Amino acid sequence: MSQTDSSAQDRTPRIPGSTYRIQFNAGFTFRDATEIIPYLAELGVSDLYASPYLQARPGSMHGYDIVDHTTLNREIGNEHDLARMSAALKSHDMGHLLDIVPNHMGVAMGARGHRNPWWMSVLENGESSPYARFFDIDWNPRNPALRGRVLLPVLGDQYGCVLENGDLRLVYEEGQFRVEYYETWFPVAPGSTAAVLELAHQKLRLDEDDADRMELESIVTALRNLPSRTRTDEASINERMRERKVSRRRLDALVQGSSAVRAALDAAITEYNGTPGQQHTFDRLDVLIRDQSYRLAYWRVAAEEINYRRFFDINDLAGLRTEIPRVFNATHELILRLVREGVVTGLRIDHPDGLFDPAGYFRDLQRHVVGLDARDRFYVLIEKILTGDEPLPESWPVAGTVGYEFMNxxxxxxxxxxREAAMDAVYRAFTGQNTPFEDLVYEKKRLILRTSLVSELTVLTTLLDRMSERNRCFRDFTWGSLRDALREVVACFPVYRTYIDAFSGAVTERDRKVVEQAVAAAEERNRTMPHSLFDFLRDTLLLKWPDSLNEKARRQHARFVMKFQQLTGPVMAKGVEDTAFYVFNRLIxxxxxxxxxxxxxxxxxxxxxxxxxxxxxxxxxxxxxxxxxxxxxxxxxxxxxxxxxxxxxxxxxxxxxxxxxxxxxxxxxxxxxxxxxxxxxxxxxxxxxxxxxxxxxxxxxxxxxxxxxxxxxxxxxxxxxxxxxxxxxxxxxxxxxxxxxxxxxxxxxxxxxxxxxxxxxxERLGMVNALAQTLIKLVSPGVPDVYQGQEIWDFSLVDPDNRRPVDFGLRRELLARLKAAQEEGDGADMAADLMENWRDGRIKMHLTQRALLLRAALPGVFGGGDYVPLTPDGTRAEHVIAFARTGDGASVIAVAPRLPATLTAERDYDVPRADDYAGTRVPLPAHLAGRYRDVLTGMEIAGEMRDGALTLPVPALFAHLPIALLERIG
Missing domain, CATH: 1.10.10.470 (Maltooligosyl trehalose synthase; domain 4)
Structure with a gap:
């Protein structure tokens, strides 16, 4: 691992007060972001939170399909543009949180734009590529025809039909050969091209001692003598890489300098590309394609044999082995430079559950940024989905998650x-659906394991089968029975994944319980399957291995456990979020x-x-x-x-x-x-x-x-x-x-x-709910995030709908109107205007700005102060939620409505009025006593003394707006 830059060690890591998420793409660039920074600063945002902006697939709207970690996305901007944006942020004392993608890379092979050079090297050179270990590829899969090859399920029909239709074509350009399939390119291994050049040599109309003929013969000899793709020692790899470059330069010069060689090569390529309707004319091209380190296959039937780990089931996103130091360094070089230079002040880690060892990755990241001995950690958030009441491991050197658990x-x-039973009745009456959600999840996870993620299950089963063969007590388990047991345990997994460090032998109590729960549930659902199958799998996952295992076998066992943990998360995501959540529609x-x-x-x-x-x-x-x-x-x-x-x-x-x-x-x-x-x-x-x-x-x-x-x-x-x-x-x-x-x-x-x-x-009661949840988010413990554009009303749906362009001109105009009204100083009139015209979104923007500015003014309260639950009492207490934040002698109180339809049912579900809360109050503990001003209206709230304690009457709190944000004054 590289040493940490001293300047990074000297800086105290920045902790955001709030963030504003933007989506970079060709339609919203560094320059566009620079333009809105003054607006965001005036809104009260402390840190810009950006989607990935390293070089992604051309036209990417999200940036998660990175093809080159060493450069910025040219559709978004260059180093100068980023520097201008960074300078603008610093001039407003704002930080910059960047979303990064360590788990996978984009590997689409389209002809247009920037292709992934590491992946293309792997396809060209197989295991002898310098990048062969960068990707999580099983070079020795169960299917012997795939050994040493990567399966590419990209064809629109069976391989033979595609070949004989003439859809696969050999192309030469600048010393290199490739196979083209419409807009998709596949590299050709240098050794395979020797046969093409030999055919060109046969067609060459030059004397035996002609210099061009001899040069072509020499190039063929050089290509024939390249180190084999099966040789993976460093010296052979370096020789292969060096000599292929030399041969390409020589061939390019020869073809450009000799019209005779060019004509002979064109004739050879024409012969290779065959004639549709004449099957035998494609034999040469078939032999060449079958000689590559990849196997082209029909996309509909190849899912079972894909032998590289993907991001979920997306074939164009290949998993990275970031646990290898060389891979970590190569994928983080630019990111870490931006951190050292102070351009990036925080990181958001995409899909860490896909990593081989998430905890180890987080430690490596902190080591590179601030060093192991640093007093303060660098600000890192992780996109970790916590299921139910699942805790985040406190030993991880991160600040927390991206907040899904809070959102829910x-x-x-x-x-x-x-009213759950009543809604159940409505849903059943309309749809006839009555499958319990737990059973639906189980069924859909099994479906995913039989279809889109079957290849990952196949890889795991093959590893487990090889392990069982070494144990006389378990060697009689068949490959199929092991697959079924694995599928059942994964389908019953109650969380996204465990975090067992199988190489060190560390199993936490939490992880042990998760594995035992999953195995027990699988046994319960499959009473006809042998108990010994599940016992073997449970003991393997919990590292209860036979003492007879040698060191090599232990490492193989450990690798199985680590790779098992990489599968449960994608199965949960695909089975639950991307399947069951679109089937169980009771209340979406x-x-x-x-x-x-x-x-x-x-x-x-x-x-x-x-x-x-x-x-x-x-x-x-x-x-x-x-x-x-x-x-x-x-x-x-x-x-x-x-x-x-x-x-x-x-x-x-x-x-x-x-x-x-x-x-x-x-x-x-x-x-x-x-x-x-x-x-x-x-x-x-x-x-x-x-x-x-x-x-x-x-x-x-x-x-x-x-x-x-x-x-x-x-x-x-x-x-x-x-x-x-x-x-x-x-x-x-x-x-x-x-x-x-x-x-x-x-x-x-x-x-x-x-x-x-x-x-x-x-609409109107949804407005009340929306304001209430916004207030709670902005005042609760944690760093509140505003997703782009949603400081006013936004009724977008799932992506790409929620990634549509944002009208920042409109938002700047609304903020200017708010500022003018705020400067007039009449809080009651302003509140009345906001309520009368609530549909224009200013009311939500006003709440957002006032709360964010308050957070910035009171870092002792919001940066780590106390949280104090408050318990309303009175006739409408269930319709009010309240809490306080305190620190450094200051205190802030948030009071929000809930369940407004139930509250106003007798008034045709109108917007709640102050008198709807008659007789309801919020008692304050003694340490919160004092005078309070509503930050949203500027008006002082008069408390009442009851039984020796100060209480806040809810009708007074909601006299002007349906929410209240109070700051203690004096």
Whole structure:
């Protein structure tokens, strides 16, 4: 490992006060970001939080498909542009948090733009490539035909059909050969090209002693004598790399300098490329392709034998072996330089659960940045999904997670847990769905292991089979029985992964319990399978290995355990988030990244307990409410949560809508398109995303297109009637047509006419929920993040909908109007204006700005101060949640409404008024006594003394706005 730069050691690592996430791509560059920095500073943001901006696949909209870790993405900008952005940030005393991708790289091989040079080297040279160990490739898979090769499932049909159609073509350019398949390029190994040049030599019309003929013969000899691709010692690799470059230069010079050689080579290539309809003419090209370090295959049938680890099931994203120091150094060189130079002040680690040893990676990262002996850690957040009440290991040298667990807890506060049975009844009546969520998750994880991630299961099974053969007690287990046992245990895994260090022998109590729970659940669901199978697997995973194992066998066992841990996370993600969450549609606001749809609501006491632990253990973790990965924005979820309070009214509208729209369904009798479950999902989505006010033609067209795209993604992810692997064109088209028909313009549209009767209820109470959750996020322990554009209302759906361009011009204009109103100084009038015109988004922006500026002014309160739960009392206590933050003698109190529909049911679900909370107050403990000013209105709040303690009357708190943010004064 390299030494840490002394200047980095001398700097005290920066801890953000708040962050603002932006998505870089060709449409939003470093220059664009530089332009909005003054706006973000005025909004109160302390740190810019950026998506990855190293060189990605051309046209990438997200940056997670990096193809070159050594350079910036040229579509986003150059070093000068980044320096200007950095200077602008520093001039506003702002930091910069960068999202990085250590787990995988983009390996798409399109002809356009920047291809991955490391991956191309591997394909060209196989195991003899200097980068062969960079990628997690199984060079000795179960299929002997793949040994020493990488399977590339990229063809649109069977290999032989593609070849004989003439779709694979040999191409020569500047001393190199490649095989082209439409826009995709595959390199050709240097030794394989010797046969092509020999054929050209035979066609050459030159004398035997001609210099050009002899040069061509010499090049062929050099290529024939290159070290074999099976030789992986450093000397052979270096010789191969050196001589292939020399041969290419010689060939390029020869072809450019000799028209005769060029003509002979063109004739040879023409012969290699064959003639469609004459099968034998493709034999030469077939031999050449079969001689490569890769095997081209039909994408539909190759999933079972892919022998490189991927990011989930995406073939164009290949897993990296970042645990190897050389790989770490190569992939982090530019990132660490930006850190040393102070350009980057914090890092967000994408998908750490995919790494071989996450804890080891975090330690390596801190070692490089601040050194092992540093007093303070560098600020690092990890994209770790915690399941249920799963804790983050406190030994990890990180500041916390990106906040999915917070997002789901705060969302649950606004779900009416007492109405779960009623919502169940509505969902069952409309869809007929009654499978328990736990069983659905099990089924979908098994589906993933049989389809999209079957190759990863195959690799693990082969490793386990080889291990069992060495133990006389277990050698009679068949490969198939081991595969089945593995599949069942992975399908029953209760969390994303364990973190056993199999090489050191460390198994925490937490990890032991997880493994035992998974194995026990698998046994319970598979009573016909031998107990000894599960015993063997449990003992292997918990490092209870036979004493007879030698050191080599122990390392093989350890590698199996580590690779097993790399599989459980992707299976959980694909089976739960990307499948079950699109099938279990009871209340889709709960179907969020890291969410638990069967956990119907979170009580105030549960939320306070969660926040107390965060304040104590992870005070600088992130508090998120929307991200680029969420399935719907925070404001959409806030609307849908209203439905949890009004299940009967929701059910009545659903039944009418089903009747209104029945005539627009496609499909055969008994198999309608959409089915009832997808129709139920669609209606929730429309309610959540419906625009404000009267919808004009352009808004309607935009909504139709967005909902159609969402439903296509949702139904394909559900994998019930269609999927990405096997699209059902009839179902896909039927969904598109159904969406267009039910949202058609015209006064005769009974569905829309009825929808707009319910929509005002959802809109206004969704606004109350949204403001409440925003306030809680901004004041809770942790570092609050604002996702791009969502400082005002945003009703976006899953990506790419949530990555659409943001209108920062509009937001700057709204902030200027706010500033002008704030300077006038009449808080009551300003609050009245914000409430009257709440749809323009200024009310959410006002809350965001005031809270962020307060955080900046009180670092002792928000940077690590105490969290104090407050318990409202009185007739409407259940409709109020409150807490205080204290530190350095200062105190801040947040008071927010909850369950507003239940509160205002007798007033036709109107926006809560102050008198709705009559008789409700927030008692304060003695150490919080004092005078308070509402930061949002500038008005002092008069407390009341009751039983010797100061209380805050809720009607006074909500006299002007439905939320209150109080700062103690004097």
């Amino acid at each position: 807890r705060v969302n649950g506060v606004f779900v009416a847990s007492g 606001s709960l179907n969020e990244v890291g969410g638990e749809p069967d956990r119907y609501g979170v009580s105030a006491d549960e939320f306070h307990a969660f926040n107390l632990e965060r304040a104590e253990r992870w005070p600088h973790t992130m508090s998120a409410s929307s991200t680029h990965d969420t399935k719907r924005s925070e404001d959409v979820r806030a609307r849908i949560n209203v439905l949890s309070e009004i299940p009967e009214l929701w059910g009545e509208h659903l039944e009418r809508w089903r009747g209104f729209n029945a005539g627009f369904k496609r499909g055969a009798e008994g198999r309608p398109i959409p089915d009832a479950n997808d129709e139920y999902l669609l209606y929730q989505t429309i309610v959540g995303a419906w625009p404000f006010g009267t919808v004009d033609d352009q808004q309607r067209q935009d909504l139709v297109a967005r909902v159609q795209a969402y439903m296509e993604k949702a139904t394909r992810e559900a994998k019930t009637h269609t999927s990405w692997i096997n699209p059902n064109q009839a179902y896909d088209q039927g969904i598109r047509d159904f969406v267009a028909d039910i949202l058609r313009p015209g006064e005769d549209n009974a569905f829309v006419a009825d929808l707009v009767k319910l929509q005002p209820v959802v």
